[in-house]
Amino acid sequence: MWGVVLALVPAMLVSFWYFSLGALLSIAVAVFTCVAVEYLVAKFILKEEPTLSDGSAVITGILLAFNVPSNLPWWELVIGSLFAIAVVKMSFGGLGKNPFNPALAGRVFMLISFPVDMTSWPLPVQNRFVLVDALTGPTALGTLSEGIKNGETISQLASKLPGYANLMMGNIGGSLGEVSAIALIIGGIYMLFRKIITWHIPVSYLLTVFLFTGVLWLINPERYIDPVFHLLAGGLILGAVFMATDMVTSPMTTKGMLIFGTGCGLLTVLIRVWGSYPEGVSFAILIMNAVTPLINKYVKPKRFGETVKA
Amino acid sequence: MLKTFKKGGVHPHENKLSAAVAVEVLPPPQKVYIPLGQSLGAPAKPLVDKGNDVKVGQLIAKGESFISANVHSSVSGKVVKIDDITDPSGYRRKAVFIDCAGDEWIETIDRSVTIVRECTLSQKEIISKINEMGIVGLGGATFPSHVKLMVPEGKKAEVLIINGVECEPYLTADHRLMLEKGEEILVGITILMKALGVLKAAIGIESNKPDAIAHMQELAKSYKGIDVIALKVKYPQGAEKQLIKAVTGREVPSQKLPIEVGCVVNNVGTAFAVYEAVQKNKPLFERVVTVTGEKLASPSNFMVRVGTPVSELIEKAGGLPEDTGKIISGGPMMGKALNSADIPVMKGTSGILLFPAVESKRMQVQHCIRCARCVSACPMGLEPYLLEREVNAALWEEAENDRVMDCMECGSCQFTCPSGRPLLDYLRLGKNKVGQIIRTRTR
Numbered sequence: 001m002w003g004v005v006l007a008l009v010p011a012m013l014v015s016f017w018y019f020s021l022g023a024l025l026s027i028a029v030a031v032f033t034c035v036a037v038e039y040l041v042a043k044f045i046l047k048e049e050p051t052l053s054d055g056s057a058v059i060t061g062i063l064l065a066f067n068v069p070s071n072l073p074w075w076e077l078v079i080g081s082l083f084a085i086a087v088v089k090m091s092f093g094g095l096g097k098n099p100f101n102p103a104l105a106g107r108v109f110m111l112i113s114f115p116v117d118m119t120s121w122p123l124p125v126q127n128r129f130v131l132v133d134a135l136t137g138p139t140a141l142g143t144l145s146e147g148i149k150n151g152e153t154i155s156q157l158a159s160k161l162p163g164y165a166n167l168m169m170g171n172i173g174g175s176l177g178e179v180s181a182i183a184l185i186i187g188g189i190y191m192l193f194r195k196i197i198t199w200h201i202p203v204s205y206l207l208t209v210f211l212f213t214g215v216l217w218l219i220n221p222e223r224y225i226d227p228v229f230h231l232l233a234g235g236l237i238l239g240a241v242f243m244a245t246d247m248v249t250s251p252m253t254t255k256g257m258l259i260f261g262t263g264c265g266l267l268t269v270l271i272r273v274w275g276s277y278p279e280g281v282s283f284a285i286l287i288m289n290a291v292t293p294l295i296n297k298y299v300k301p302k303r304f305g306e307t308v309k310a
Numbered sequence: 311m312l313k314t315f316k317k318g319g320v321h322p323h324e325n326k327l328s329a330a331v332a333v334e335v336l337p338p339p340q341k342v343y344i345p346l347g348q349s350l351g352a353p354a355k356p357l358v359d360k361g362n363d364v365k366v367g368q369l370i371a372k373g374e375s376f377i378s379a380n381v382h383s384s385v386s387g388k389v390v391k392i393d394d395i396t397d398p399s400g401y402r403r404k405a406v407f408i409d410c411a412g413d414e415w416i417e418t419i420d421r422s423v424t425i426v427r428e429c430t431l432s433q434k435e436i437i438s439k440i441n442e443m444g445i446v447g448l449g450g451a452t453f454p455s456h457v458k459l460m461v462p463e464g465k466k467a468e469v470l471i472i473n474g475v476e477c478e479p480y481l482t483a484d485h486r487l488m489l490e491k492g493e494e495i496l497v498g499i500t501i502l503m504k505a506l507g508v509l510k511a512a513i514g515i516e517s518n519k520p521d522a523i524a525h526m527q528e529l530a531k532s533y534k535g536i537d538v539i540a541l542k543v544k545y546p547q548g549a550e551k552q553l554i555k556a557v558t559g560r561e562v563p564s565q566k567l568p569i570e571v572g573c574v575v576n577n578v579g580t581a582f583a584v585y586e587a588v589q590k591n592k593p594l595f596e597r598v599v600t601v602t603g604e605k606l607a608s609p610s611n612f613m614v615r616v617g618t619p620v621s622e623l624i625e626k627a628g629g630l631p632e633d634t635g636k637i638i639s640g641g642p643m644m645g646k647a648l649n650s651a652d653i654p655v656m657k658g659t660s661g662i663l664l665f666p667a668v669e670s671k672r673m674q675v676q677h678c679i680r681c682a683r684c685v686s687a688c689p690m691g692l693e694p695y696l697l698e699r700e701v702n703a704a705l706w707e708e709a710e711n712d713r714v715m716d717c718m719e720c721g722s723c724q725f726t727c728p729s730g731r732p733l734l735d736y737l738r739l740g741k742n743k744v745g746q747i748i749r750t751r752t753r
Contacts, residue, residue: 001679051676096677096729198686247681252693254686296696303691303713304317304551305564 001055003196007187008062008242014170014180015070018124022070023176029074031061033081041090048094056095060084063103063242066177067235067282068110071122071136080110100289101246104239104282111282121173139174140167140233144225145278153222161225167232178235188241197245200257201264205240206231208265216273224273236268239281249289256292256299263288312517314542315552318689320722322545322643324518328482328602328609333490335613336626338385338410342617343395343654344370345405349446350453351377356406362389366415367593370406373444379454379657380444381406384595384615386414398639398646398653405654408617419592425493426589429501436505436588443587444594444657448579449473449548450640452658455580459505461569468572470503470511471557472581474526475541475548477516478641481661483598484578486611488515488522491582492529498585499536506574512537512557513578516547545643546720550575552689564716579660599623599655603664605631614655620662621651635670638663643721673730684723684733690716694723694733701740706747714740715748 015023038057042050064084068077084106092098111118120136138146140162147157162172170180178184191197209230216224230236244250244264251260264284271280347353354371364370364383371381387410395405415421431439441456461467472495476484488495499511513530515523517540527538541547541556551562553575560571568575576584579597586592595616602609607628614623620637624630630651638645639659655662684694692713700709717737724734 054676056679094677096679248679250680252680252682252685252695300712301685301688301691301693302317303564303716304555304689305561305566305716306691 001059001196003191003194004059004242005055005062007191007196008059008066008177010183010186011066011177011180011238012062014183015066015176018170018179019070019122019176022122023065025074026068026070026072026077026176027062027065029077030065030081031058033078034058034061034064034085037082037085038090038094041086042094046090046094051095054095057085060089060102060106063177064106066238066242067103067107067175068118069121069136070176071120072110072114072117076110076114076117079113080106083109096248098248099293100286101243101249104243104286104289108282108286121175123173124171124179137173139278140172140229141272141278144229144233145272148223154225155222161229164228164232167229175235178238181232181237184237184241188237191241191245197241197247198254198257200254201244201250201261202240204258204261205244205264205268206236208262209236209269212266212269213273216269230269230272234272234279235281239268239285240264243281244285244288249292251292251295251299253296253299253301255301256295259295259299260288260292263291312540312542313556314544314547315555315689317691318687318722319544319546319552320687320725321543322479322725324543325479325602325604326482326485326518327480327604327606328600328611329485329519331482331486331608331610333486333598333611333613336615336618336623338366338413338615339618339622340410341390341619342385342408342410342615343405343619343652344381344384344408344617345395345397345403345654345656346371346381347397347403348381348452348616348657349373349377349379350451351375351379353404354378354381356392356404358383358389358392358406360389360391363387364389364408366413367419367595368416369593373441373454377454377457379446379452380442380593382444382593382595383408384617385410387411396650396653398648398656398659400646400649405617420590425497427497429497429504429588431588433505433507436501439588440505440584443583443592445580445583445587446594446657447577448583448597448657448660449577450644450658450660452656455576455584458574458576459502461506461574465569466572467506467508467569467574468510469558469574470499470506470508471553471568471573471575472499472511472513472578473548473550473553473575474513474515474519474522474578475553476519477543477545477548478643478645478661479545480602480663481600481641482602483600483611483660485519485522487582487598488519488526488578492525494585495578495581496526496529496533496536497589498581498583500533501584501588502574502576502581503535508574510535510537512539514539514541514547514553514557516541516543518543545722546689546718549689549718549720551718564713594657597655597657597659599659600661601627602661603631603634603666605633605666606664607631616657617654619652619654620648623655623662624651624664631664631666633667634664635667636665638665643725644719672732675731676729678729678731681728683726683728687722687726689720689722690718692717694737697740698731698733698736701736701743706740706744709740710744710747714744717741
């Protein structure tokens with residue numbers, strides 16, 4: 001699983017660049033807590049040899065940090081990490097047995113517990129070499145959601161929303177790992193190349209979001225923003241590439257993976273467009289995690305020799 | 311585009327160390343242990359006893375059941391005893407112990423090297439000849455060949471498929487045989503075609519043997535209805551159902567035999583043995599065995615008498631390397647580890663592989679991370695991770711519904727598992743138990 005860590009490096013570097021020490025500190029705190037909790041639970045509660053060498057706790061730590069604002073108080077991140085590893089992962093028996101993605105469940109736990117801190121997004125720092133309290137501002141999706149609620153049209157909002165170039169590079173407000181689409185896609189391509197993931201979940205997820213929001217946009221471009229914005233903004237790419245593809249919590253067959261990705265896509269758009277939260281990736285993936293055992297039960301691989309009539 | 315099967319499969323390192331080494335005919339050994347059960351089905355009944363003198367090629371045990379094969383002496387000498395011996399499967403089975411003296415063959419065997427192309431025997435006569443000469447499938451399953459050639463009532467064979475795939479890493483016995491005995495193999499194929507009443511035959515060879523493909527293609531030009539088909543390198547390309555799928559596009563239904571889709575599959579080694587049996591009157595008592603291993607001084611291909619102890623072959627190939635951890639009969643994917651070097655070569659022994667100690671150990675077993683690699687690697691479209699859990703929980707009915715009996719034990723799932731889980735062990739256990747349940751149900 002260290003390949004996943006390597007795949008996360010580009011996005012990590014981008015987060016250091018835009019959020020400076022805050023990002024570094026958040027990642028360090030989350031990774032340290034996750035690894036420590038996993039070690040302690042395995043050793044003293046499960047009473048088995050801790051298996052930290054698989055790197056899964058490190059990944060959970062990094063992903064958890066990626067999903068929060070970089071100026072989140074460190075102790076909140078510690079609590080989130082504790083919940084992610086101790087409750088979501090180890091209480092089910094550890095690696096491979098957890099039904100939900102630990103990092104996502106940890107994030108949602110924090111979102112509900114610390115709603116204000118979890119939605120105060122720092123803007124990328126202007127002067128990287130001075131440690132100051134960064135300015136905060138809404139995410140692109142937050143601006144959009146707020147504006148629509150206030151009855152503004154897309155063209156009125158356009159000036160407040162970041163352009164595609166900034167969305168691609170990451171020069172926007174947001175949680176620390178989700179901002180740069182390019183860095184995340186580079187990591188995803190690396191994982192595809194190393195065969196750590198297959199294309200089925202990310203492609204079906206992104207395609208569903210693109211098509212669904214595309215149809216909405218064609219219906220009313222003043223009410224619904226264009227699909228490219230939906231793809232690049234928020235945590236969609238981070239979720240589709242690194243979270244939904246978590247092998248433990250996603251289906252076993254390629255057909256099942258396509259259903260899973262499509263479900264994630266539909267739920268994400270439903271929450272983003274009509275839900276009360278501006279972003280729906282975490283909830284969408286967690287809901288589909290819950291459906292995964294059902295998918296595994298009913299979606300079987302095509303058996304050899306099944307289609308031929310005897 | 312090279313043909314192959316669609317679903318699953320893995321790519322182990324090929325390691326065909328002995329591919330360029332010509333087959334060396336070994337002289338008869340000092341003593342042989344010839345097991346009575348060398349085919350699928352019932353073991354043969356011994357016809358000789360302690361103190362009898364035997365010649366090379368003499369019938370020493372008769373296969374009396376329907377699925378059973380004759381056994382012939384591979385050497386000349388004196389029968390010492392008939393006693394239990396551990397065979398490659400690890401079970402104690404009856405074998406004829408013979409001390410060798412000279413090399414006297416029975417007179418009926420034509421020992422000349424001239425190739426006899428014409429076969430005047432009828433369909434029935436060919437099959438009874440093959441039965442008489444104790445021919446079994448030499449690909450590894452050792453199914454008696456005469457039974458395979460008797461097409462059941464109501465079924466029709468359309469195409470004979472010859473398996474020259476040799477998808478197991480390390481093994482080169484079939485490869486060498488095709489290069490050195492190509493003509494004989496083709497005559498053998500024509501005989502098999504006649505026995506089955508088919509006009510078409512296809513030889514499937516993996517593309518990692520371009521010399522064998524070219525050679526067989528050249529030779530096949532002068533034989534009607536025989537095609538040579540290059541196949542993509544992918545394990546288990548040589549599995550019967552996967553080979554049929556690759557060559558004909560037909561899928562043998564679950565739990566059925568290839569004849570359901572009009573196919574009969576035979577190994578190139580079997581085709582050669584059929585040639586020798588029918589045209590030269592030579593019973594099956596020797597075969598090509600690859601003796602190989604990374605640390606072995608000289609990986610070789612030997613023409614070996616059945617019953618020769620494995621230790622003798624290893625000696626001929628340069629002796630047992632110091633740090634050998636396992637001696638495997640067959641290839642690394644499906645072969646079985648031997649518990650002694652005294653175990654004899656049987657009709658189904660395609661290779662002897664020596665694995666260094668470091669490579670012989672299993673990985674440490676870790677949690678299943680549900681990565682689904684086993685599901686995508688399974689060429690039968692099964693879910694090994696799920697079957698493992700069902701077998702572990704003794705849920706035999708569920709395992710049956712999830713088609714554990716379709717498993718052919720190719721080991722692709724275990725090969726691909728990043729957590730080092732012994733999936734194949736569970737699948738074998740599951741097949742064993744579910745098989746028993748099915749048998750008691752139908753009784």
